[in-house]
Amino acid sequence: MLKDVTLGQFFPGQTPIHKLDPRTKLVLVIVYIVALFLAKWFVSYAVIAAFLALVIAMSRIRLKVVLKNLKPLLFIIILTALLNLFYGQGEPIAQFWIFKITRSGIQNAIFMVLRISLLVAGTFMLTYTTSPIALTDGLESLLSPLKKLHAPVHELSMMMSIALRFIPTLIEETDKIMSAQKARGADFESGNLISRAKALVPILVPLFISAFRRADELATAMECRCYHGGEGRTKLSELHYQSRDYLAYLSGAALLAVMIVLRQFGL
Amino acid sequence: MTTAIQVNDLHYTYEGQDGGKTHIVFDGLNLSIEQGSFVAVLGHNGCGKSTLAKHFNAILLPAGGSVTVYGMDTKDEEKLLAIRQHVGMVFQNPDNQIVSNVVEEDVAFAPENLGVASPEIRRRVDDALKAVGMYDYRTYAPQLLSGGQKQRVAIAGVLAMRPQCVVLDEPTAMLDPQGRREVLDTVERLNRETGMTVILITHHMDEAARADRVIAMSEGRIVADGTPQAVFAQEPLLRSVGLDVPQTEQLLLELKRRGVDIPTDALTPEACAQLLRQRIAQS
Numbered sequence: 277m278l279k280d281v282t283l284g285q286f287f288p289g290q291t292p293i294h295k296l297d298p299r300t301k302l303v304l305v306i307v308y309i310v311a312l313f314l315a316k317w318f319v320s321y322a323v324i325a326a327f328l329a330l331v332i333a334m335s336r337i338r339l340k341v342v343l344k345n346l347k348p349l350l351f352i353i354i355l356t357a358l359l360n361l362f363y364g365q366g367e368p369i370a371q372f373w374i375f376k377i378t379r380s381g382i383q384n385a386i387f388m389v390l391r392i393s394l395l396v397a398g399t400f401m402l403t404y405t406t407s408p409i410a411l412t413d414g415l416e417s418l419l420s421p422l423k424k425l426h427a428p429v430h431e432l433s434m435m436m437s438i439a440l441r442f443i444p445t446l447i448e449e450t451d452k453i454m455s456a457q458k459a460r461g462a463d464f465e466s467g468n469l470i471s472r473a474k475a476l477v478p479i480l481v482p483l484f485i486s487a488f489r490r491a492d493e494l495a496t497a498m499e500c501r502c503y504h505g506g507e508g509r510t511k512l513s514e515l516h517y518q519s520r521d522y523l524a525y526l527s528g529a530a531l532l533a534v535m536i537v538l539r540q541f542g543l
Numbered sequence: 544m545t546t547a548i549q550v551n552d553l554h555y556t557y558e559g560q561d562g563g564k565t566h567i568v569f570d571g572l573n574l575s576i577e578q579g580s581f582v583a584v585l586g587h588n589g590c591g592k593s594t595l596a597k598h599f600n601a602i603l604l605p606a607g608g609s610v611t612v613y614g615m616d617t618k619d620e621e622k623l624l625a626i627r628q629h630v631g632m633v634f635q636n637p638d639n640q641i642v643s644n645v646v647e648e649d650v651a652f653a654p655e656n657l658g659v660a661s662p663e664i665r666r667r668v669d670d671a672l673k674a675v676g677m678y679d680y681r682t683y684a685p686q687l688l689s690g691g692q693k694q695r696v697a698i699a700g701v702l703a704m705r706p707q708c709v710v711l712d713e714p715t716a717m718l719d720p721q722g723r724r725e726v727l728d729t730v731e732r733l734n735r736e737t738g739m740t741v742i743l744i745t746h747h748m749d750e751a752a753r754a755d756r757v758i759a760m761s762e763g764r765i766v767a768d769g770t771p772q773a774v775f776a777q778e779p780l781l782r783s784v785g786l787d788v789p790q791t792e793q794l795l796l797e798l799k800r801r802g803v804d805i806p807t808d809a810l811t812p813e814a815c816a817q818l819l820r821q822r823i824a825q826s
Contacts, residue, residue, distance in 0.1 A: 407645075408644070409643065409644065409645055409648060437642075437643060437644075438642060440644055441641070441642060441643060441644040441685075444644075444684075444686040445638055445686065448686070490636075490638070490639045493634060493636060493639035493640070494639050494640065494642070496602060496634070497632075497634055497639065497640035497642075497697075498642060498652075499602065499627070500600060500602065500627060500631065500632040500701075501627070501631075501652055501653035501656060501700060501701065501704065502624050502627050502628055502653055502656040502657050502704065503652070503656050504624065504656065508658040509655050509656060509658065510654075510655050510658050510659055510660060510661060510664065511651075511655060511661060511664075512647065512648060512651035512654075512655060512661065512664045512665065512668065513661070514661050
């Protein structure tokens with residue numbers, strides 16, 4: 277059951293999108309989000325959707341996978357759509373009790389649905405095509421100018437990659453502890469929410485204790501392997517921009533430019 | 544022969560959690576380990592063998608006396624990285640030593656810390672993974688590997704520092720028999736083929752029997768030190784400090800006690816069987 281937990285699913289591949297530098301992809305996602313929020317009318321949304329469709333097609337990720345991962349957000353999408361539907365201004369088209377539906381309400385609802393779906397699907401493309409390790413490397417490299425301001429950039433990326441490394445280990449451990457507690461008659465499945473939450477305590481306590489012990493041993497092992505912070509550290513695979521990265525930056529800039537122009541015309 | 548590790552009059556105490564009582568671990572321990580040797584340190588739980596190992600690469604510092612590693616005093620803070628680079632250390636639980644979720648990235652961790660240039664890191668990672676027979680698994684995630692494989696990755700992670708000496712603190716305690724064999728074979732090969740000093744801390748008698756030299760410890764003291772044959776011949780002494788002798792040795796000693804004239808220095812099942820066969824043929 278716990279084995280299914282995935283954080284930021286990654287689908288390995290050899291497509292141009294997969295091979296992009298993680299830094300490029302991180303910047304492009306930000307550009308994409310800004311572009312999305314510049315959109316005012318259907319034409320702009322169509323441009324964004326076309327851009328996303330191109331990325332999805334190039335990355336060979338099946339549309340079905342993207343849609344499947346949007347499903348958990350369906351509730352939020354519908355809720356925001358409904359809220360927007362009833363909060364429109366102007367002449368009501370239909371009215372019952374205190375609710376009124378207006379033309380602008382319908383418009384806003386549609387735009388909201390488009391905006392959320394495109395936003396989430398777009399950011400999904402980053403985690404689908406970039407391994408967690410590459411992502412942390414990219415983040416560290418992008419944020420490295422902040423090191424001059426004494427921001428603990430290396431430490432943060434180290435923490436992220438260690439957290440990623442230990443997720444499967446801790447999940448396995450949780451499974452083991454759960455089995456052990458079940459064997460002693462613990463009941464995790466029945467009762468109301470409060471009693472179920474209470475039943476989790478005998479899992480969390482040993483899990484935390486073992487996590488601390490692991491952290492202690494890991495710290496010693498890291499010291500034994502000459503870890504002394506980020507200073508003077510080199511990398512097995514340094515990040516290097518390729519021509520495809522410049523191309524990607526160019527297309528990002530183009531997208532942004534198109535969106536700004538469309539916005540001027542209210543499209 | 545040069546000396547790899549020299550321990551002089553080592554004292555070490557720690558404050559217990561039970562009301563700040565001071566426990567004495569070492570009260571004047573002396574030890575010298577030759578470069579290129581394969582040393583097993585034997586002892587039951589709490590005899591101080593892990594504490595001793597942690598002194599070999601300055602994870603712990605002596606409270607009195609000194610530990611000298613390749614001519615460097617472990618108290619010298621400026622030489623800390625050099626000491627740790629010379630003496631690599633592998634621990635019991637492979638899961639708690641692997642820092643990255645890609646095998647080759649993990650092996651690269653130590654050279655990255657040492658500031659080695661990228662192409663050289665690549666070379667070292669490949670060499671280390673080949674030395675432990677894990678090269679084919681270099682792009683795997685560690686959780687997909689077996690215990691023995693993970694422990695071999697941990698060893699590769701240490702080898703990538705190009706150490707002169709590797710200290711293994713009960714590396715097989717959490718492994719199944721298959722994993723134990725993989726790890727021990729790897730360690731033995733490293734010692735025989737590359738001349739690396741290996742210090743194996745263990746409480747398995749049959750693992751200790753594979754070494755050139757066995758040091759038996761009890762309550763912070765060395766009770767026996769010598770070749771495996773010489774140490775395991777002192778059965779009553781070992782038993783008195785809660786240690787066993789290998790099963791083969793046990794069998795031969797028992798035979799001798801019953802009046803069978805047989806040498807008692809066969810430490811592997813194969814050698815023992817050979818000996819018995821010869822003896823039976825004679826009679």
